Amino acid sequence: MSEISVVLPDGAQRSLAADSRVFDLATSISRNLAKGAVAGRVNGSLVDLSSVLADGDQVAIITADSEEGRHVLRHSTAHVLAQAVLQVFPGAKYTIGPAIENGFYYDFDLGGRAFTEDDLAVVEARMREIMKADQPFTRSTVSADEALVIFGDQPYKCEIINRVRSGGADGSDAGEVGSADAVSVYRNSDSFVDLCLGPHVPSTGRLGHFRLQKVSAAYWRGNEKGPTLQRIYGTAWESKAALDEYVQRLEEAERRDHRRLAVELDLLSFPSELGGGLAVWHPKGAIVRKLMEDYSRLRHQTGGYQFVFTPHLANANLFQTSGHLDFYADGMYPPMEMDNGTYYPKPMNCPMHCLIFRSRGRSYRELPLRLFELGTVYRYERAGTLHGLLRIRGFTQDDSHIYCTRDQLQDEIISLLDFVMSVLRAFGFDDFSFHLSTKDPSKYVGSDEIWDEATNALARALTVHKVEYSVKEGDAAFYGPKIDIHVKDAIGRTWQLSTIQCDFNLPERFGLEYVATDGSRQRPIMLHRALFGSVERFFGVLVEHYAGAFPTWLSPVQVRVLPVADSHQEYADRVAETLRASDVRVDVVEASDQLGKRIRNAKVEKIPYVLVVGDDDVASSTVGVNARGADVERGVGLTEFVDRVVRDIALHSAV
RNA sequence: GCCGGGUUAGCUCAGUGGUAGAGCAACCGCCUUGUAAGCGGUAGGUCGUGGGUUCAAUCCCCACACCCGGCUCCA
Numbered sequence: 001m002s003e004i005s006v007v008l009p010d011g012a013q014r015s016l017a018a019d020s021r022v023f024d025l026a027t028s029i030s031r032n033l034a035k036g037a038v039a040g041r042v043n044g045s046l047v048d049l050s051s052v053l054a055d056g057d058q059v060a061i062i063t064a065d066s067e068e069g070r071h072v073l074r075h076s077t078a079h080v081l082a083q084a085v086l087q088v089f090p091g092a093k094y095t096i097g098p099a100i101e102n103g104f105y106y107d108f109d110l111g112g113r114a115f116t117e118d119d120l121a122v123v124e125a126r127m128r129e130i131m132k133a134d135q136p137f138t139r140s141t142v143s144a145d146e147a148l149v150i151f152g153d154q155p156y157k158c159e160i161i162n163r164v165r166s167g168g169a170d171g172s173d174a175g176e177v178g179s180a181d182a183v184s185v186y187r188n189s190d191s192f193v194d195l196c197l198g199p200h201v202p203s204t205g206r207l208g209h210f211r212l213q214k215v216s217a218a219y220w221r222g223n224e225k226g227p228t229l230q231r232i233y234g235t236a237w238e239s240k241a242a243l244d245e246y247v248q249r250l251e252e253a254e255r256r257d258h259r260r261l262a263v264e265l266d267l268l269s270f271p272s273e274l275g276g277g278l279a280v281w282h283p284k285g286a287i288v289r290k291l292m293e294d295y296s297r298l299r300h301q302t303g304g305y306q307f308v309f310t311p312h313l314a315n316a317n318l319f320q321t322s323g324h325l326d327f328y329a330d331g332m333y334p335p336m337e338m339d340n341g342t343y344y345p346k347p348m349n350c351p352m353h354c355l356i357f358r359s360r361g362r363s364y365r366e367l368p369l370r371l372f373e374l375g376t377v378y379r380y381e382r383a384g385t386l387h388g389l390l391r392i393r394g395f396t397q398d399d400s401h402i403y404c405t406r407d408q409l410q411d412e413i414i415s416l417l418d419f420v421m422s423v424l425r426a427f428g429f430d431d432f433s434f435h436l437s438t439k440d441p442s443k444y445v446g447s448d449e450i451w452d453e454a455t456n457a458l459a460r461a462l463t464v465h466k467v468e469y470s471v472k473e474g475d476a477a478f479y480g481p482k483i484d485i486h487v488k489d490a491i492g493r494t495w496q497l498s499t500i501q502c503d504f505n506l507p508e509r510f511g512l513e514y515v516a517t518d519g520s521r522q523r524p525i526m527l528h529r530a531l532f533g534s535v536e537r538f539f540g541v542l543v544e545h546y547a548g549a550f551p552t553w554l555s556p557v558q559v560r561v562l563p564v565a566d567s568h569q570e571y572a573d574r575v576a577e578t579l580r581a582s583d584v585r586v587d588v589v590e591a592s593d594q595l596g597k598r599i600r601n602a603k604v605e606k607i608p609y610v611l612v613v614g615d616d617d618v619a620s621s622t623v624g625v626n627a628r629g630a631d632v633e634r635g636v637g638l639t640e641f642v643d644r645v646v647r648d649i650a651l652h653s654a655v
Numbered sequence: 656g657c658c659g660g661g662u663u664a665g666c667u668c669a670g671u672g673g674u675a676g677a678g679c680a681a682c683c684g685c686c687u688u689g690u691a692a693g694c695g696g697u698a699g700g701u702c703g704u705g706g707g708u709u710c711a712a713u714c715c716c717c718a719c720a721c722c723c724g725g726c727u728c729c730a
Contacts, residue, residue, distance in 0.1 A: 105725095114659050216725030217658030231725070242698055263666075272662095272703070272721040328730050348730065382656050382728065391729080416722045451658095477730065503730095528730095565687045591687065600691035614689050624689070632690055636663095 004055035011414050014404060016053065019346040023049035023202070026061045036063035036238075038206065039073045045318040046072070048139055064206075064238035073101035076137065076200045077210050077236040078128075081106045081648040083192040085124035085232070088119070093219060094194070096155040099626050102246060103235035107218050109156065109590030115215040115230050123232065124212045133190040134150075134205030141196055147183040148479060150193060153412055157195055157218070167231035169451035210236035210292075252491055258543035259388040265548050265605065270388075277386040277393030279536065284556035287585070289539055292427075293374055296398050296532070299423050305372035305400060312376060316342040321509055322351035349375035350503075350528060353401040354510040357524075362514040367524060368404035368412050374535065375399045389540030396535040400528040403512065409525055410456060413461040413500060417483075420498045420531050421465075424487060426652055427542060428551065429497075433468035434462055437476040444478050454502040454525070455481045479505035489545040497538060501528040549606040549628060552648045559586040559645060560602045563612035566591050571618045582646050600624065609645060 005015050006025065014026060026033045026049070039062040040047050046068065053059060062069045078097035085092055085108055097106030109117075115123075141149065144165040151157035164177055170197050177183050177195045186200055187193045201207060205335055209232060218231040236245040254260075262268050266286030274280065281289060300307070312347055316335060319325045324332065324347060333345045346352070353371045362369070376396045402566035421432060436458055439451050458481055462469045469483075480502035486494045503526040508510075513521045534539035542550070552558050558577055562570035572588045579586040589598050595612065602610045612624035616635065623641055625633040 212692085214724060218726050219657080222727070224657065228726085229656080233725080270722085276721065324730070331728085331730075350730090379729080384656065384658095384726080385728065386722090416664070459674080479730090562690085564689050567687080594686085594688050594693055595690060596688085597692055598688095598690090605689055610690080612689060626690060634689085 004053060004057075006053055006057045006059045007054075008514075018136070020053050021049065022053060022059065022061070024052050025059060027242065029061070029112060033051070033061055033063070036065065037061045038064045038069045038201045039109050042070075046199050047637065048137070049202050050139075051494070053200075055138070058346075070236070070238060071099045072106040072199055072201060073195075073207060074236045075198075075240060076204070077207050078104040078106050079188065079192075079194055079200065080127050080130050081123065081212070081232060081234060081348070082108075082194060082206055083188065084123045085129055086122055086192065088126055088162070088434045089113075092152055093156055096160075103213070103233060105231050106132060106234045107219075107220070107229040107231045109220075109227060111489070114217070114229075115232060118233065120212045120215060124513055125208075127212075130189075130209050131204045132202050134188075135255060136203045137198075137200040138189045139184060139186050139187050139200075141182045141184055143181060144183055147177075147185065149186065160195060163557075168299075175257040177540045180498065183248065197231045207236065209240050209596075210234055211239065211247070232464070241505045243512065247426060249491065253544075255495070256491070256542040256544045256547045257388075258390075259314075259401070261543050262388075262546040265618050267556075268389075273605065275393075275508065277391070279389065279392065280395075280416075285539070287556050288550060288554050292532070292539065292542075293535065294396075295426065296423070299419075299426075300372045300400070303370075303419055305370040308353065308356055308371050308373050310346075310373060310375060312345055312378070313343045314346050314352065318351050318471050319344055319347075322348075322354070322373060322506060323509060324348065324351070328597075331381070333380050345378040346375075347377050347379045349373055349377065349397060349399045350401055350506060350526075351510075353399075354506055354526075357403055357512055358510055362403075362407060362512075364514055364516050364522075367514060368402050368408050369524075372398075372400045372402060378429070389536045390533070392536055395537065398531055398532045398535060398538075400527075400529040400531075402529060403507075403514075403518075403524040405514075405522065405525070406450075406453065406525055409502075409527075410457045410460060412455055412527065413483075414464050416500055416527070416529060417461055417465050420485060420500070422527075423486075423531055424497065426539075428545060428652075429487040432467065432489070433494065434467055435472055435475075436462065437472045437484065438474060439476055442542045443545050444476070445508070446480065446502055447581065450504055450525075451481065454504075458483050458500070458502070459640050477501065480505045484507060489541065490547070493544075495541045497541070498531050499529070499533065499627070502526075503528055505621070524567075547606075549608075551652060552608045553650075553652045555606075555608050556585065557587055557605065557607050558584050559609040559611060561586060561609045561611045561613060562595060562598050563588070563591050564595055564612060568613050568615070568618060572613050575613060575623060578638060578647065579642060582642050584642070584645055584649070601627075603628075608648075609641075 003015050003017050004018050005013050007013055023037065026277040028278040037049055040049060040051060041504065042051060042057050043061060062072065064070065064073055078099065080640060082094045082097055086094060089110060091111065093109040095107040097104060105622045144161050147161045148158055151467045160177060161183060177197060184197050185193055186198060187194045213233045213235060216231050218229050220226040220229055235246060236248060263285060266282050268279050268281045270279050316325065328347060332347050335344050356371060357369065369592045374396050376394065379396050381393050382389055402412060438455055482499055482501035484496055485498040488494050498601050507523050507526050510526055514524055518521045561576050563569045569590060576586045576588050599610060608628045612625040612626060617623055622639050623638055625636045625641060
């Protein structure tokens with residue numbers, strides 16, 4: 001056959017000469033397509049542009065500016081990284097180097113040495129030379145035995161090959177090499193070859209919009225008992241513009257870093273004298289936190305919750321009963337021996353809430369019983385895992401435990417989802433994603449029947465709310481299925497915040513019962529529900545979401561009044577008093593610095609409203625309004641301004 | 656916990672084997688200001704902590720604490 005016909009994604013047929021390659025197809029369609037092409041998808045599988053097409057193939061051209069295309073670029077760039085490292089560090093052993101979100105990494109064994117920041121520049125320069133040399137990536141398929149010869153001096157590669165050959169490979173190995181009798185390898189010069197399933201760009205000259213970012217350590221196969229490897233992270237994009245945009249995004253994230261803003265805005269600190277992972281809240285951070293908590297309490301009060309308080313310590317027996325000592329002792333602070341027993345700082349509030357439930361007989365009439373507490377817990381997080389407010393050792397959960405009947409579970413979850421989203425929206429989050437975690441068949445308590453029932457209830461609740469959700473099979477905790485809720489912040493990052501978890505375990509362990517309509521004793525289902533998750537963490541996320549510029553209702557200082565000169569001080573004080581009378585948080589900065597300087601300071605502090613008052617304002621009871629991010633307004637009536645701020649606050653609107 | 660890098664004034668950072676410096680902030684003056692840094696002066700540091708080497712350590716070595724980047728972990 002001298003001609004073949006292939007099917008394009010839009011269903012169109014296209015005729016080509018026999019033995020045409022994917023690249024030939026792209027060229028025949030358009031020059032631009034050929035220029036942007038990095039790989040192809042033939043009958044569902046990603047392949048190199050050099051793959052030969054067969055009659056009837058379904059073919060799509062993968063261009064560099066698509067997610068799949070960037071994935072190919074990144075994977076190919078990772079190969080060049082490995083090639084460069086092997087040249088710069090003779091004797092280095094290379095392991096695996098996948099594409100990841102926004103970039104790639106590659107792990108090496110340097111025989112006990114570590115990469116330095118300086119090495120990064122040297123390796124990056126070497127990579128650019130390799131790219132300039134425009135070496136072709138060529139794929140071949142060899143047997144496992146041949147592969148073991150090719151990679152004879154590379155123990156990690158041999159391990160992968162042997163695992164594939166013995167059938168013990170997991171997905172990551174197969175992703176690297178293919179199958180036992182057809183090990184896929186890529187060569188892009190006489191000196192460099194790597195195990196890889198591909199596809200890759202046709203040649204290293206197609207790469208170049210990349211940057212090496214950081215060095216770190218990583219465990220071989222993620223096993224902390226295994227060898228420690230040296231990892232280099234990089235990012236790669238289809239164009240300079242895309243790379244620049246990404247770098248700018250990183251810089252923006254850095255500007256928003258809550259640890260940095262916490263210092264700049266005097267919100268809180270982590271004094272080393274306190275110990276790792278423990279924060280003290282300064283007045284400006286504390287007022288924001290208090291407002292968050294006040295709002296949370298208000299919503300819980302109107303939402304049918306009952307407030308409870310429980311202590312920070314509990315007898316070891318309690319955590320024996322709850323099972324925490326069996327499962328999570330490593331994560332608990334060490335015990336304190338006292339004359340009448342052993343006590344632990346609590347790592348969770350739920351055992352104590354169960355005691356409240358059990359404190360007397362319960363009737364079905366009381367259910368659902370919703371207990372709520374801003375409960376401070378302590379968990380011994382490993383030293384290397386601490387991270388500002390996002391991972392901390394002492395924190396406060398907005399913790400609710402809901403005890404209900406099996407019949408009530410469905411409606412309760414539906415209304416919980418409403419409640420959670422409504423509160424999150426009040427804090428400026430309106431882009432949610434939902435994840436349903438289901439039973440891990442190897443580790444669970446409770447009957448299959450109740451698992452199915454609860455999982456279905458969770459799924460149905462999501463459906464009722466008409467939201468998309470992903471299912472994480474086997475990701476549930478052993479005690480019940482759950483829904484996790486993620487939000488997207490102002491710069492598109494996602495954060496896991498809220499969680500709704502079914503629990504069949506604790507009611508069992510605590511022997512919780514209620515008396516049903518027929519007089520029988522029944523076991524309630526328990527729901528764990530955290531909305532902020534941790535108040536501290538949520539605060540950190542909020543700081544980053546708003547870049548420290550809190551909406552007016554949350555701002556530590558809502559209005560700053562600046563008298564133009566000393567002669568306007570008295571009027572400025574009067575303006576402040578008027579605002580204060582309407583519960584506005586306001587301060588006045590006297591005219592000891594020049595006006596421009598005081599304006600600047602207020603802007604740096606991200607105060608929503610700066611009022612400037614001078615002769616004109618004194619004369620006509622007005623203020624000059626400098627709202628955050630807006631143009632200056634002169635001669636605004638004071639009463640009018642008060643109304644505006646008060647409305648702003650009530651509506652939780654940003655300025 | 657593991658690997659690497661750090662810790663100098665409130666903050667951002669220089670610097671040296673002979674007990675330290677800048678800018679901003681603070682304080683005090685002068686200026687009396689109409690929308691993002693006016694001018695001058697003063698004060699401020701056990702150079703993270705504890706050991707060691709040395710005639711001498713902020714600097715070199717060791718341990719610890721804390722921080723940063725990852726890994727691992729996260730009820």
